[in-house]
Amino acid sequence: MVSPRVIRNLKREFRRSALAKTGLLLAFIVVFVAIFAPFVAPHNPTTQNLDNSRQPPLGFTRTVESTSSELVNGSVVIVNETKQVNATTEHPFGTDSLGRDMFSRVVYGARTSLLVGILGTLLAVTVGVTVGLTAGYKRGRLDDILMRSADISLSFPSLVLAIALIGLWGRAAVEVPDPWVVLGLVDGMPREFVLPGTVIVVVGLVNWVWFARVARGEALSIREEEYVKAARAIGASDLRIIWRHVLPNAATPILVLGTIQIAAIILLESSLSFLGFSGTTLSWGFDISQGRDYLASAWWISTIPGLAIVVAVIGINLLGDWLRDALDPGIEGEGGV
Amino acid sequence: MTRDDLLRVRDLSTRFLTEEGQVNAVESISITVRENEILGIVGESGSGKSVTALSLIDLIETPGRVTAGEIWYRHQDLADEFRESRPEAIDGDFVDLRKLPAGVRRSLRGSSFSMIFQDPMTSFNPSITVGEQIAEAVEVQRRARANPRSTRSRTQGYGLGQYLTSLVLPSAEFVSKESEAEAIELLEMVGIPDPADRADEYPHQFSGGMLQRAMVAQALAGEPDVLIADEPTTGLDVTIQAQILKLLEELQHQTGMSVVMITHNLGVIARTCDRVGVMYAGEVVERGKLSDIFESPVHPYTQGLLGSIPDLENPAPRLQPIEGNVPDLLDTEMGDRCYFADRCPKAMEECLRKPPEFEVGGEHQALCYLADHEYDETTALPPDYFGGEADG
Numbered sequence: 001m002v003s004p005r006v007i008r009n010l011k012r013e014f015r016r017s018a019l020a021k022t023g024l025l026l027a028f029i030v031v032f033v034a035i036f037a038p039f040v041a042p043h044n045p046t047t048q049n050l051d052n053s054r055q056p057p058l059g060f061t062r063t064v065e066s067t068s069s070e071l072v073n074g075s076v077v078i079v080n081e082t083k084q085v086n087a088t089t090e091h092p093f094g095t096d097s098l099g100r101d102m103f104s105r106v107v108y109g110a111r112t113s114l115l116v117g118i119l120g121t122l123l124a125v126t127v128g129v130t131v132g133l134t135a136g137y138k139r140g141r142l143d144d145i146l147m148r149s150a151d152i153s154l155s156f157p158s159l160v161l162a163i164a165l166i167g168l169w170g171r172a173a174v175e176v177p178d179p180w181v182v183l184g185l186v187d188g189m190p191r192e193f194v195l196p197g198t199v200i201v202v203v204g205l206v207n208w209v210w211f212a213r214v215a216r217g218e219a220l221s222i223r224e225e226e227y228v229k230a231a232r233a234i235g236a237s238d239l240r241i242i243w244r245h246v247l248p249n250a251a252t253p254i255l256v257l258g259t260i261q262i263a264a265i266i267l268l269e270s271s272l273s274f275l276g277f278s279g280t281t282l283s284w285g286f287d288i289s290q291g292r293d294y295l296a297s298a299w300w301i302s303t304i305p306g307l308a309i310v311v312a313v314i315g316i317n318l319l320g321d322w323l324r325d326a327l328d329p330g331i332e333g334e335g336g337v
Numbered sequence: 338m339t340r341d342d343l344l345r346v347r348d349l350s351t352r353f354l355t356e357e358g359q360v361n362a363v364e365s366i367s368i369t370v371r372e373n374e375i376l377g378i379v380g381e382s383g384s385g386k387s388v389t390a391l392s393l394i395d396l397i398e399t400p401g402r403v404t405a406g407e408i409w410y411r412h413q414d415l416a417d418e419f420r421e422s423r424p425e426a427i428d429g430d431f432v433d434l435r436k437l438p439a440g441v442r443r444s445l446r447g448s449s450f451s452m453i454f455q456d457p458m459t460s461f462n463p464s465i466t467v468g469e470q471i472a473e474a475v476e477v478q479r480r481a482r483a484n485p486r487s488t489r490s491r492t493q494g495y496g497l498g499q500y501l502t503s504l505v506l507p508s509a510e511f512v513s514k515e516s517e518a519e520a521i522e523l524l525e526m527v528g529i530p531d532p533a534d535r536a537d538e539y540p541h542q543f544s545g546g547m548l549q550r551a552m553v554a555q556a557l558a559g560e561p562d563v564l565i566a567d568e569p570t571t572g573l574d575v576t577i578q579a580q581i582l583k584l585l586e587e588l589q590h591q592t593g594m595s596v597v598m599i600t601h602n603l604g605v606i607a608r609t610c611d612r613v614g615v616m617y618a619g620e621v622v623e624r625g626k627l628s629d630i631f632e633s634p635v636h637p638y639t640q641g642l643l644g645s646i647p648d649l650e651n652p653a654p655r656l657q658p659i660e661g662n663v664p665d666l667l668d669t670e671m672g673d674r675c676y677f678a679d680r681c682p683k684a685m686e687e688c689l690r691k692p693p694e695f696e697v698g699g700e701h702q703a704l705c706y707l708a709d710h711e712y713d714e715t716t717a718l719p720p721d722y723f724g725g726e727a728d729g
């Protein structure tokens with residue numbers, strides 16, 4: 001399925017486009033960090049240290065004004081003290097309101113985001129491509145029923161739909177043992193991480209429509225190819241034709257859409273955890289909502305996870321653009337400047 | 338040598354329901370395919386040849402539909418199987434395919450009927466090697482034989498389980514090694530040099546003629562009783578055409594299958610066929626043995642077709658084309674008359690009623706009053722009767 005021509009196109013586009021390089025680098029960093037989170041993170045992301053809360057990130061200081069009163073010679077003296085809290089290399093991104101290391105939290109947050117992004121996209125691809133290929137290949141009434149129901153589910157705003165579904169099903173979360181910790185390779189890190197099950201299902205079900213539409217369009221054109229007719233003439237079943245002839249020839253746009261949808265789903269997951277629907281507390285969106293109350297005094301608690309989202313989403317989108325420009329000669333790339 | 342009938346098509350009609358109205362692409366045609374023969378179907382573009390072929394093999398798609406008629410196919414096993422449950426579909430050893438369930442009809446594709454198409458370049462999937470596509474045809478038949486139809490999996494092993502296995506185990510294949518070996522044998526049989534190497538090549542690495550051979554190989558994978566060749570030589574240059582026709586003839590002799598040769602090329606018909614049906618506007622207007630059609634054509638359309646090909650031994654100063662075009666077959670515009678009357682040089686008043694099929698003699702039939710009696714000039718229609726287009 002992966003022909004030499006595809007690889008050549010990918011390489012050529014990669015050489016030509018600085019954005020593709022950036023995208024691959026960013027995406028690689030996010031994936032690497034997510035997989036090897038226990039090695040990358042310097043601290044346990046859940047360990048609190050209230051004595052060391054709201055420590056600023058490297059290069060910044062925080063001014064703390066504390067007012068205390070003392071009884072000096074029978075009268076109350078109010079002392080205004082201005083203290084500088086300095087950044088330490090121990091917490092390069094600072095600490096949050098409970099003294100947890102922001103860098104470790106961002107590292108672990110990559111896990112949640114990427115897992116939800118990838119698993120949610122896989123679910124959306126499975127549902128959407130199945131529906132789309134069936135609708136496009138069979139046409140007729142089945143096509144109408146499937147695609148109109150897709151349109152109906154598209155008419156709900158995705159965030160509202162997601163919240164409604166989570167409200168309906170609850171926030172089921174699965175605790176998955178962290179293989180690195182279980183194998184004893186790292187000490188002092190959380191023994192398991194939380195897989196927000198409901199969120200994955202919900203983001204998958206909210207986003208399947210895009211895949212259904214793309215797959216249907218491809219199936220509609222591929223089914224008219226002579227080789228599909230030829231396959232039917234030799235007695236191949238519909239399912240065989242869909243697997244062997246339609247799906248492989250529809251794979252490219254689905255792959256490109258899938259990459260871009262991972263980024264969209266990461267955004268949706270962050271919105272959901274920001275609103276408190278995620279089921280895990282190690283998530284970029286959740287950290288942003290935690291830091292909201294401290295925006296005036298400790299901006300980094302919200303800003304740093306926000307930047308992490310930006311990096312991940314931009315990286316994955318650039319990756320998607322690269323795949324699109326390289327694999328789909330029909331579209332002139334805007335990314336190749 | 339008398340040959341037994343293998344396929345009897347009776348009053349088959351295929352209609353397309355389009356936005357402009359109903360198109361009667363095939364109207365009440367009757368043809369018979371015998372064992373071990375090549376039957377030619379000839380006609381202009383738009384005369385319904387290809388739709389006839391697709392109707393036979395049950396590949397008509399919406400908005401088209403086979404609306405009437407019977408396709409009797411001689412198949413002892415099927416006849417025995419359905420004798421009890423569907424007596425109306427059985428006549429001796431013959432079964433009426435249109436009255437059988439769709440699943441049974443599909444199981445006959447490839448194993449009983451097979452088809453080769455006009456353009457080999459588009460009839461192969463560009464992303465799969467030629468060898469694998471032929472092996473796939475072999476595999477479909479292999480699995481069909483391994484599982485009798487009653488217990489056969491509807492998905493032919495293409496279910497989710499198989500797919501997931503193939504993701505985890507790269508060795509899990511949709512096509513078995515035996516099928517691949519057989520595909521190479523098939524390629525050799527149709528005269529492709531270095532079949533083992535060529536099998537690993539993609540369709541774009543083949544020439545048109547080679548690819549048409551490969552398509553023949555694919556069609557033969559199921560050892561069909563009837564091979565339908567829909568304009569098998571149209572996209573090829575003349576020398577390659579001759580090779581392909583020779584190949585088809587040889588294979589027909591070797592395997593004893595029947596071939597339905599669909600073409601607009603009378604030369605191809607004259608060269609290969611035993612019997613011929615001439616189609617016009619969705620009807621078989623004349624049918625008979627090759628000699629009947631070529632030496633004593635009755636229908637003015639057949640005569641016109643023959644008059645429009647150059648004769649090397651006896652060159653006419655100008656060829657005689659048939660004036661006008663094939664009608665567009667829209668139901669509303671087709672009256673109850675002979676469809677050829679508006680182009681016919683010998684149209685008579687009675688041609689405004691639809692002619693029945695007249696016996697000319699032996700196996701020779703024609704859909705024309707001239708088969709019954711001589712041309713009567715006193716009842717001839719005026720030349721501009723159909724709107725005066727005849728001047729053009």
